[in-house]
Amino acid sequence: MQLTQWTDYSLRVLMYCAKNSDRDTPITIMEILERHQISKSHLTKIVSFLSNTGYLKTTRGRNGGISIARPPRNISVGEVVRMTESNFEIVECFNKKTNSCSITSTCKLKHLLQNATNAFISKLDQVTLDQIC
Amino acid sequence: MQLTQWTDYSLRVLMYCAKNSDRDTPITIMEILERHQISKSHLTKIVSFLSNTGYLKTTRGRNGGISIARPPRNISVGEVVRMTESNFEIVECFNKKTNSCSITSTCKLKHLLQNATNAFISKLDQVTLDQIC
Numbered sequence: 001m002q003l004t005q006w007t008d009y010s011l012r013v014l015m016y017c018a019k020n021s022d023r024d025t026p027i028t029i030m031e032i033l034e035r036h037q038i039s040k041s042h043l044t045k046i047v048s049f050l051s052n053t054g055y056l057k058t059t060r061g062r063n064g065g066i067s068i069a070r071p072p073r074n075i076s077v078g079e080v081v082r083m084t085e086s087n088f089e090i091v092e093c094f095n096k097k098t099n100s101c102s103i104t105s106t107c108k109l110k111h112l113l114q115n116a117t118n119a120f121i122s123k124l125d126q127v128t129l130d131q132i133c
Numbered sequence: 134m135q136l137t138q139w140t141d142y143s144l145r146v147l148m149y150c151a152k153n154s155d156r157d158t159p160i161t162i163m164e165i166l167e168r169h170q171i172s173k174s175h176l177t178k179i180v181s182f183l184s185n186t187g188y189l190k191t192t193r194g195r196n197g198g199i200s201i202a203r204p205p206r207n208i209s210v211g212e213v214v215r216m217t218e219s220n221f222e223i224v225e226c227f228n229k230k231t232n233s234c235s236i237t238s239t240c241k242l243k244h245l246l247q248n249a250t251n252a253f254i255s256k257l258d259q260v261t262l263d264q265i266c
Contacts, residue, residue, distance in 0.1 A: 001137075092138070109148065119249075
C-alpha cells in the first residue's frame, strides 16, 4: 500500500513553503530542488498544480518565487492527500467502471476497506501543515 | 492509494473458501475461476502461496481440491493483508534502502503517516474472515 509519488512530493513542497512562510523573500524552485531530490520538470508541475488549486502563490520576475497561499494552520494533511491522491480506490471494486468482481453487491469486504481508508484519512485530517514542519 | 492486486485476489480466494468451509467436497480452482475473473496462472500462484503460508489445504487426485486450513473466525483480515501486502511503505522514506529524502531525521510527516497506516490496519484486525463472507 503506497501513496503516489505525486502526493509525497506535494506534501514535501507544501511543508517547505509552510516552514518558510514568515520569510520576506519568496521561495525559489531551485532552493526546493537543492533540498529535495525531485526532478525540475516534476517539481515545476507540482508547483503549478498547487498554485492552480490555491495552495501556493507564485510571483514572476527577478524577485519572483513561491509562497504558501493560506495559513499552514488552516491546511490539514488530509485535505492535501484527498486532493493529490486521485486514486483512493483501495481495491478494484471501488471503481464502478473497471470493477470486474461478481460478488460486489453482497461483499462485506468493500465496506470494511472503506472504513479502514476512512480511519487512515481521519488521522491525517487531525493534523495541519504547521504541526509537521 | 491502493492495495496490490495480489492482496485483493488473495482475500477473494480466502473468502470463497471460508464461505464454503462446511462443504463435504473440496473446492476446485475451476470453480473459483468461474466465480472471479482471475487468470488461471495468477490464481494458481495465489493458491500455492496461501497453501504454503498455512491458510489453505490442497489435496491432489481426482477428488482433490482446496479447503481453508484454519477456522475462518480465527483469521483476521488484517493478518492476511499484512502478509500479502509486502510493501507497506506508504511513502518512499519508509524504506531506508531507497529513501532519498534529506529531511527524514526531523520530519514529522513520516510519524503521522505511520499512525494513519496503523489506524487502517487496526480496522482490518478487528474483523475476521467469517464476518465478511
